Amino acid sequence: MQRFQDIVSKIELTLTATLLALIVVLVFAAAMSRYVLTPINWSVDAAQALFVWVVFLGASQALRRRRHLGISVLVDRLPNNQRAWIDIGLRSLIAIFLAFIIYYGAKLCILNYGRKLTSFPLSYAYVTAAAPIGCMLMLITTIHQICADLKSMYAKQARS
């Protein structure tokens, strides 16, 4: 499982970084084309469509590294054991929330299939899909983290 997650993470990071670089190029090209060549009107639309993928895949990447911001002042005062249980409780809540978004996000994709981007012959479903797919990756990470935390807690208990 750990190896699977490592491989997925690597692909995800490379893909997201490439998309971000591409967005920079698209917006810069659109700005320059206004002055130099004929304006490229689709590039901003394309940049925005790609951006939603950077957002959700980047959020997944941040979740893997436990980098999402929180306020730890209060729980830092609790004993380790209690803190771990709170953490597992919160992660379960996150998992349920993500499952909701995946389900309704997938439904929304089907609904949006007919809608096209403003200046781009592409279905809006490819934009919408970023949410359920990003959240699916986050759900896998969350469940994996819950399992890993539980395992290490039981290992600690067995030792003491």
Place this chain on the structure above:
Amino acid sequence: MIVYLLIFLALLLLNMPIAFAIGIPASLYFIVEPSLMFPIAVQRMIAGTQSFPLLAVPFFILAGHLTNASGVTARLVDFADALMGHIAGGIAQVSVLLSVFIGGLSGSSNADVAMETRMLMPKMRERGYDDGFSVAVLAYSSLAVAIIPPSIGLILYGFVGQVSIAKLFIAGIIPGILMSMATMLCIHYLARKRGYDAARPMTRRSLSEVFRTFIRCFWALLFPVLLIVTIRFGIFTPTEVGAFAVFYVSAIGFLIHRELTLTKFKEALNAAVVDTGVIMFIIAMAAIVGYVLASERLPQTVALLADNSAAPAIVVYVLIILLLLIAGTVIEGSVVILLLTPVLIPIVQKIGMDAVQFGIVMAIVIQIGGVTPPVGVNMYTVCSIAEVPIVSFLRHSLIFFLAMMLVVAAVSLLPGLSLFLPNLLT
């Protein structure tokens, strides 16, 4: 409404990641309310990211990481040192000057304050400054980075409050410099009082050396000029300037300074991806809340409340500043901007304040929140890198805190400080 607010606060205090602490109660509202459909929540989440002005956020984040990887900071330190290193408390003044220079390239202070601490803390120790004084200087001087354009906080404020980001950028110039000058005065006073650098008088650097160090960072110093000129003349939008900044800094790093490598470039991209994921995921979740607030007509209700209240405008205003200060000390600054801007703008407009002017005040107050306990991000960063206890940071920071509050008062009472430049330019 209160129930959802309480769930949000409870999750927040239990150390739930902020994005989920916002998203979970907001979705709960969609499930409980029979008139709302859950797919709308998902749709708002996605729509919340589909904004051209918001693209400036990842661009300036990336440009900031690239700046740090391009050897720009070390050259700017040399130039600042040549200018001010010889006076009493010189290295502390260098830290302020460096923040002004970096402020013209970087959109947020978090990454830069770490870099500045690593570079300047050893030099400050060498000169025999108190550790507490040094960390206080590093943390407070970094605040101006987020006010001097570009500024990610102001992009978010402009996005949520529907205020011109170009105007906000230009409005931040004078207040940012004012903050730096206030910090410099405090340093000057303290350095004299404590006799820093008195034992070994140093000579002023020769003009040719100042010029030599200036040339080495010429291209980095040129960027803020280009930024203001292109935005002012409408050549680029702030988002396009962000994309331009990425190209510009890469060109400096690869071609001129030759310190940027492909590996460092990839690392900067990866770091920007994670930072973007963190901040934009919060924005996506906040978009659900925005929909809920709008459908409950909360901003209008709050404005009406302020309108009908007997409290004089000044009392309302001071309460707002206090609220921002407290919120800024507990929650990360960009989150405060995202959540409170739509509620606060109608109130200050009722008082007769300009939304651009208030944006600058809000950005400064929230930055101050970042260097005060319990959750000052910059404060923690500086103290942990310098290995100085928070207590000694706090003991030395009161005078700087007061100076910043004085700047807040000045920018609040004198609209010209923020509005003169944007009005002159448009």
